Amino acid sequence: MARLKITQHKSVIGEKPKARATIETxxxxxxxxxxxxxxxxxxxxxxxxxxxxxxxEEVE
Structure with a gap:
């Protein structure tokens, strides 16, 4: 099964609480x-x- 490579490239400062919670999750x-x-x-x-x-990115 394929995997997702997820990299954070921007800060969550100033983001809505749902976006912050999603990043944390x-x-x-x-x-x-x-x-x-x-x-x-x-x-x-x-x-x-x-x-x-x-x-x-999708990785194998």
Missing amino acids: LGLRKIGQTVYKEDLPQYRGMVHRVRHLVDV
């Missing part, structure tokens, strides 16, 4: 941090909500 804490998640609809939805704060 994804496991991101600081700019430049990368996490790997399974390619599931739940994670796709979270990434969609904060797409302006993160970079996403």
